[in-house]
Amino acid sequence: MGGSILSVLGRAYMYLRYRDERKVQHELVRKYEGQFRNAGTVLLADIFMAVAVVAVVSMLAALLYWILA
Numbered sequence: 001m002g003g004s005i006l007s008v009l010g011r012a013y014m015y016l017r018y019r020d021e022r023k024v025q026h027e028l029v030r031k032y033e034g035q036f037r038n039a040g041t042v043l044l045a046d047i048f049m050a051v052a053v054v055a056v057v058s059m060l061a062a063l064l065y066w067i068l069a
Helices: 002-018 021-032 036-068
Strands: none
Touching (some): 002 036, 021 036
């Protein structure tokens, strides 16, 4: 179940980003070992990392505001 969701997510990401079948296949083999599931996993990890960075920066800003206010 989870693999199929990652595969769909990876396929959508690759086709939205590269828009050409040859480019998609080239990047899929070059970066993601030929599997859309791996592309979906990388995309999901990137999204979670971005959310984590925003959360940490927000907490630091709130802490600084609380200390300096």
